[in-house]
Amino acid sequence: MATSNPTSNKCVTCKKTVRKNQQAIDCDVCKNWTHRSCDTDISKEDYMKILKSETEFSFTCSICRVSVGNFSLNASLDTISSET
Ligand SMILES: [Zn+2]
Ligand SMILES: [Zn+2]
Secondary structure, eight states: OOOOOOOGGGGGGTTTTTTTOOEEEEOTTOOOEHHHHHHHHHHHHHHHHHHTTOOOOOOHHHHHHHHHHHHHHHHHHHHHHHHH
């Protein structure tokens, strides 16, 4: 098991360290961080609400979104093959 160091989180999109003064959100699935500005589609206003916990929010990073996308692609391929 790798030692987790919460002070050196890296953004999954740009691979740069997420600093304390940067806006970032952690993935619900892998718990890794993404800068808000990198690939989140979260507005500044929404981010502020999330910080204040005014809104329930779950975020899935680009890497986990890809694996979810592959899963649904497999499901649709399965549907196509069953038609023949
Ligand atoms: Zn980033
Ligand atoms: Zn993730």
